[in-house]
Amino acid sequence: MEAAAAMDHHDQHESTGIDHRKLGMWVFLSSEFLFFGALITNYLLYQGQPGFARPYPAEIYDIPFTSFSSFALLMSSLTMVLAHNALARHDQHATRTWLLATAMLGSVFLGGQVFEFTEFITVGGMKLTTNPAASAFYMLTGFHGFHVLLGVLMLLTLYGISRRQGELSEASGLNLELVGLYWHFVDIIWIVIFTVVYLLASVPAGVG
Amino acid sequence: MPDGGWFGYQPNAGPFYSPGTAMDYWALGVQFLGLASLISSVNFIVTIFNMRALGMRLLRMPVFVWMSLVVALLLLFSLPIIAIALFMVTFDRQFGSLFFVAEAGGDPILWQHLFWLFGHPEVYILILPAMGIVSEVLPVYSKKPLFGYPAVVFAGAAIAFLGFGVWAHHMFASGISPVAQAAFGLSTMTIAVPTGVKIFNWMGTMWGGRIKFTTPMLFAIGFVAMFVIGGLSGVTHAVVPSDWQQTDTYYIVAHFHYVLFGGSVFGIFAGLYYWFPKMTGRLLSEKLGKLNFWTMFTGFNLTFAPMHWLGLQGMVRRTAYYPPEAGFDFWNLVATVGAFIIAAGVLIFMFNWWRSKKHGEPSGMDPWDARTVEWTTPNPTPEYNFGVAPTVTSLDDFWHKKYAEDSEGRPVRRPEAENTLTDLMETGINPPHPIHLPAPSYYPVLLAAGIPLVGWGIIYHTSFVGKLLILVGVLVVASAAFGWSMEPLEEPHDEHDDSEPSGGGYPSAEVDA
Amino acid sequence: MATHSGEHHHPTPLQYVKIAILLAVLTIIEVALFYVNEAADMGGWDAPLLIILALFKFVIVVGWYMHLRFEDSALSKFFTAGFILALILYAIVLLAFGVIALGG
């Protein structure tokens, strides 16, 4: 390309050698630790305070069910990385399959969360307005769910582009990598939430 | 009863004590501003790390760029905290959650922690850019390099780092434990060390220099002097027992105006006078500029100095009425007069700006005999910035292109300096090679327009209109995001006439490859 | 711009599957630990064990699935900085509220 040749001296370069958008994604993700950290802190502060209106979140957790949906999200990281790998091997068909699988596993997790919230509200009797611990629980898991939802939408967009164009171009390849980074990040946040909020949940002395 | 203030202390800003929608607008408005700042901070960090000119090593960057980087990092790590805190307020007010409702077991002190975890880094977000500007201005009008450049840079980074560990000094009167008070008092005092380093470096820069008292220089010196006063009164709040006396009095108001007005605002004015030629190709009037400075300087000190003693006499903040027997009247009158003088100063500035934009003296390329690379482009700066991407070989690169040193280290203007300037002007106006700017897009504007719709919807979500607004807003945001992601990143080349630069209106160095 | 330079350093699909199996096993151990602690109180040993397991999973996903161990070290520095900063700041907040205590 003539113009490109003329502009060698003025080429778009990365001083650090890292792609701009990739660096941007990692920088953004590092700030998300502070975001989820604040939510987890709220929950940890309130879950053990005595004297709240019942129930406390830990009284109504359904560990087997949450383990199942957590597992779905964990495995979606595998399908995500396989999609990325397939694209690197220029296997467009496999890329699409794994993208769709990732979006589906993400949807299973989201469906699980909708079910969990509904159960907690109707059967467990714990609403956002029941006590501060419940408020913190719904806000934390809700914001995480919102992140998953955004991820699913981005995955489906990539899938749609791939279907329409018949392939994912080099530029979309980077998009897939970025969506993947975001997706894995949302997964590691859930790894922390699953342990700290569910498995290690405690109730104040005298409750339960 | 008035609603909560900008600090949103709970439960005063909660649904019970602040009914109505005012605090909802506040919480969501700050939320959206925060989102915008967060995205910009990512942009700044990537730009500064990744798009430096050839040879522009980190320790060759102008201090202003360094401080912008540090500020972006502060924003990056502090905004998510206030985002959550504001969401909690919105949820409490709109959806009945109980985060700060003490009757139900919520803890209003949690708000103070989260607010100041953000709020203290925020004050450095306000001051560090001004420190960067002053570090650019002082060397230019002292005809000397910045004294101790690495120390100034590291001190800025240290201030930012320490700034994350001092937030509870805003909460000494809120009943936090004695250990916490001692720890946060100490950590706050340590910040005075890197700040002092900077002050000494600025003085060292001026020491022995050939100082020209231009308007930017006056504002920069004003900054240093006023900031020292504000910094010293700041140390007095780090001492816990003395802070208990000062909390919520006008002494605090005096302190933070000395750092934010005498500090940040003076720094910004120094920058406006200094870089006005880069924006317009003309100089602001020096006569009006000096009048501007001295009016603002006098008005500022008349307004805020008396607040020190008013505060120590017990004049508390956020109070509607003070009885005459309290004896606050005289100094409040002085402060009021001072405030009008500040206003006069700002009016002078506005007039100066408006007049100089059209009738100011043309600045030429290098009106200040400047030191840094931004002065190697024509004034006003073309939208593509540099006609040819510069290569940097040293700190103060532009200066070294113009000056050599004699045997005693004094600067001597190179004979070829004028030719260098003419060449730079020529390549700046007529780039030898075509420059492609990124394709402009309407989608970001559309996306941004959708966000307040969602916000209004949330505030009125119990009504039909509110629900409708949320739906419409989400739809606008989603479709704009989708359209944006579908747009090609690079403009197709054949749409260009390669013989002349394309004016996309984006002052970005990003070019198609 | 070659976005996939250095792709050859990356694990193969088979290795990815093996990593997933490891993650699955770790998760099963986590849930099992939870039930063991329910049945017979582990005297507070469940918390450190579960946190170590979670951190292990965290590091595996970040290092291999997010490729961080194959990337420029600047990225890990950024990422670790955010993580450590969040950890320290929120630990101090929880200390101030007495939710966690130094020295038991």
Ligand SMILES: [Cu+2]
């Ligand atoms: Cu502070």
